[in-house]
Amino acid sequence: MHGIVSVIVVLIVITDFLLLSAGWLKSAIRVVAIQGLALGFLPLFVHQDGLSLRLAAIAILVIILKGIVFPRLLMRSLRELNTVRTITYYVGPMASLLIGILVMSSSLWWGNVLPLPDQTGYRLAIPMVFFTIVTGLFLIVSRRQALMQIIGYLALENGIYAFGVFFAQSESMLIEIGILLDVFVGVFIMGVMVFHISREFDNIEAGQLSTLKDWFQSRQGLVSKDPKA
Amino acid sequence: MMILALILFPALMGLASFMTRRNDVRRIVLIATAIVHIVLTATVWLYRPDPIIDGWLQLDALGLVFLSIVSCLFMAAAVYAVAYLAKEQPGARPDFEESTLFVNEPEAVFVGCLLLFLSTMTLVTFSHNFGVLWVAVEATTLSSAPLIYFHRHHRSLEATWKYLLICSVGIALALLGTFFLAFAAGGKEAAGVPLVVSELIANAPLLRIPFIKVAFLFMLVGYGTKMGLAPLHSWLPDAHSEAPSVVSALLSGALLNCAFLGILRMTQVLNATGSGDFARDLLLVFGLLSVVVATVFIVAQLDFKRMLAYSSIEHMGILAVGVGIGGLGLFGAMLHAVNHSLAKGMLFLVAGNILARYHTKSIKMISGVSHDLPVSGMLWMAGLFAITGTPPFGLFQSELTIIRAAFDTGHILAAIVLLAALGIIFVGMASIILAMVYGSGTTSTSDKSPAPRESLYSVIPPAILCGGVLVLGVYIPPALNQLLAEAARLLGGR
Numbered sequence: 212m213h214g215i216v217s218v219i220v221v222l223i224v225i226t227d228f229l230l231l232s233a234g235w236l237k238s239a240i241r242v243v244a245i246q247g248l249a250l251g252f253l254p255l256f257v258h259q260d261g262l263s264l265r266l267a268a269i270a271i272l273v274i275i276l277k278g279i280v281f282p283r284l285l286m287r288s289l290r291e292l293n294t295v296r297t298i299t300y301y302v303g304p305m306a307s308l309l310i311g312i313l314v315m316s317s318s319l320w321w322g323n324v325l326p327l328p329d330q331t332g333y334r335l336a337i338p339m340v341f342f343t344i345v346t347g348l349f350l351i352v353s354r355r356q357a358l359m360q361i362i363g364y365l366a367l368e369n370g371i372y373a374f375g376v377f378f379a380q381s382e383s384m385l386i387e388i389g390i391l392l393d394v395f396v397g398v399f400i401m402g403v404m405v406f407h408i409s410r411e412f413d414n415i416e417a418g419q420l421s422t423l424k425d426w427f428q429s430r431q432g433l434v435s436k437d438p439k440a
Numbered sequence: 441m442m443i444l445a446l447i448l449f450p451a452l453m454g455l456a457s458f459m460t461r462r463n464d465v466r467r468i469v470l471i472a473t474a475i476v477h478i479v480l481t482a483t484v485w486l487y488r489p490d491p492i493i494d495g496w497l498q499l500d501a502l503g504l505v506f507l508s509i510v511s512c513l514f515m516a517a518a519v520y521a522v523a524y525l526a527k528e529q530p531g532a533r534p535d536f537e538e539s540t541l542f543v544n545e546p547e548a549v550f551v552g553c554l555l556l557f558l559s560t561m562t563l564v565t566f567s568h569n570f571g572v573l574w575v576a577v578e579a580t581t582l583s584s585a586p587l588i589y590f591h592r593h594h595r596s597l598e599a600t601w602k603y604l605l606i607c608s609v610g611i612a613l614a615l616l617g618t619f620f621l622a623f624a625a626g627g628k629e630a631a632g633v634p635l636v637v638s639e640l641i642a643n644a645p646l647l648r649i650p651f652i653k654v655a656f657l658f659m660l661v662g663y664g665t666k667m668g669l670a671p672l673h674s675w676l677p678d679a680h681s682e683a684p685s686v687v688s689a690l691l692s693g694a695l696l697n698c699a700f701l702g703i704l705r706m707t708q709v710l711n712a713t714g715s716g717d718f719a720r721d722l723l724l725v726f727g728l729l730s731v732v733v734a735t736v737f738i739v740a741q742l743d744f745k746r747m748l749a750y751s752s753i754e755h756m757g758i759l760a761v762g763v764g765i766g767g768l769g770l771f772g773a774m775l776h777a778v779n780h781s782l783a784k785g786m787l788f789l790v791a792g793n794i795l796a797r798y799h800t801k802s803i804k805m806i807s808g809v810s811h812d813l814p815v816s817g818m819l820w821m822a823g824l825f826a827i828t829g830t831p832p833f834g835l836f837q838s839e840l841t842i843i844r845a846a847f848d849t850g851h852i853l854a855a856i857v858l859l860a861a862l863g864i865i866f867v868g869m870a871s872i873i874l875a876m877v878y879g880s881g882t883t884s885t886s887d888k889s890p891a892p893r894e895s896l897y898s899v900i901p902p903a904i905l906c907g908g909v910l911v912l913g914v915y916i917p918p919a920l921n922q923l924l925a926e927a928a929r930l931l932g933g934r
């Protein structure tokens with residue numbers, strides 16, 4: 212059991228690095244799907260007290276949603292934008308990787324320092340959770356495309372979910388399903404918005420969403436729509 | 441039974457209005473649901489329903505205050521929305537600010553989401569389980585996002601995207617906070633304490649204090665994003681200015697309060713564990729920061745809907761300060777929440793009337809509102825005095841209570857900052873609004889046809905809200921007074 216959990220944890224860390232270095236939208240979607248799948252299997256092995264029906268049901272639901280449904284949704288949005296294939300950056304993949312290595316090593320360090328009583332026995336769990344959350348947030352702010360921001364949101368949510376799996380076991384099933392439902396609807400609506408963004412601007416750069424400012428005059432110069440800004 | 445009815449009825453009606461093809465039926469459903477909701481809310485004032493599902497859903501004074509706000513505001517918004525939808529032309533039409541064409545969202549989606557939005561906000565007010573609370577608050581984000589994107593042009597698209605992304609990320613952090621809370625309640629001695637407010641309070645000595653504090657931090661950031669506390673407010677002015685005015689009224693008056701309720705629930709738990717000071721200090725800092733940031737942006741504002749949005753940030757800041765001060769400030773904050781919702785709801789609805797007449801949000805291009813739209817102009821003026829806390833309006837009372845509490849409890853600096861900010865905001869907003877109301881009106885936009893009479897549907901809802909703020913300034917009904925005091929007691933007041 213212990214070995215499998217460690218493998219999954221390491222796998223999730225690797226997917227984070229892959230997400231940071233990804234250059235193609237399609238591969239980023241695949242990577243986040245793998246991360247979701249790995250996460251789905253996590254609760255089955257973490258809880259030593261054996262497999263309950265509740266755990267199994269949640270695991271299956273997570274695997275279906277994060278491993279299959281979300282990637283499908285994102286792939287469909289991607290197909291509709293038949294021009295864009297590569298990821299555009301504010302911070303490039305090499306710099307992102309370097310930042311990732313820094314964050315990972317620092318979280319390894321303070322994962323040991325933090326007085327989080329270790330009830331699970333997995334020393335890598337806390338650094339992994341922290342790294343995944345930071346990766347998600349970083350992707351949201353450092354990538355230009357709305358689609359990548361959704362992927363960042365998914366990574367963030369994955370990290371938080373992993374924290375829940377390791378440390379918060381008293382949640383009831385109804386609530387977990389509610390949480391998953393919310394995330395599902397959220398991703399669905401975001402996917403629809405990406406479609407609208409792509410139609411409105413001819414591409415999916417969230418960087419173009421920058422008209423709304425506080426100083427009205429600065430907007431007056433921008434009245435004509437300029438798709439290649 | 442009552443609880444389920446209040447939550448499920450709007451949801452079912454919302455789904456029904458997705459199905460039906462006829463707009464007139466849908467509008468009747470909207471009004472009818474609002475009426476049923478307000479009647480049910482009045483009933484739970486008289487008979488408090490029993491907790492259901494292991495106490496996950498129950499109604500206490502705190503929830504009832506916010507439920508009443510939501511219900512009243514939705515009633516006004518529903519009536520206004522019907523008039524608004526009737527006036528919207530079908531098909532593509534030119535944008536006010538730019539010359540591009542845009543279409544509206546299908547009315548089925550708009551009305552359906554409006555009703556689902558009501559349902560999810562009601563669920564927030566009933567949630568006593570932190571997991572359910574999180575699910576409900578996130579659901580309010582999801583059901584309100586399509587409302588902001590009613591006018592399908594790129595500015596509202598941008599506003600919706602920012603709203604959806606920033607709030608979802610923020611609320612994801614609140615989920616992390618919820619997990620920390622579960623962890624804090626999952627120690628060896630406390631094993632199995634459910635995440636229900638009353639249970640957590642009863643078992644407070646068993647909780648692990650450091651993790652409770654971490655949980656509060658994450659929830660403050662998460663729900664604070666949604667509530668619009670600076671510096672997490674960046675989505676708010678965009679969403680409020682681009683959404684249809686009736687939606688802005690609901691966002692500002694009802695939704696922000698619901699997010700605030702999330703923070704208040706956690707404050708209750710912290711109070712019970714004896715670390716209430718930690719929560720109060722943080723709320724005080726965030727609150728004052730919000731007030732100061734809002735002041736800066738209101739004074740230099742050129743867009744009147746953004747001005748109202750920043751005013752919402754200011755008032756959310758005042759609420760946080762009120763709770764942060766504690767003591768009498770808690771009662772003041774509760775009263776202020778009620779007053780602010782009524783006043784801001786009214787202002788946004790009037791702003792909608794002005795926008796519909798002048799086709800611009802630029803303050804500089806509007807003058808002579810009192811001439812063109814006599815009733816709206818009057819209400820716009822009244823709204824100015826109400827929202828800036830001028831007597832005899834209710835906000836004067838509640839702001840005075842909070843500031844007095846600040847002096848009483850020795851938060852002199854906070855009191856001074858608040859007073860200064862309120863003074864500056866009064867001058868700033870007055871100069872903006874007076875310039876809009878008076879003047880000949882000749883500088884306004886070209887399509888200056890003889891003014892059609894203002895429709896009753898568009899002025900009666902804000903007028904009633906205005907009357908409410910006015911009455912609360914002079915006389916607080918004993919029942920309301922008692923309820924607010926009870927809510928303040930739940931938060932640790934006297």
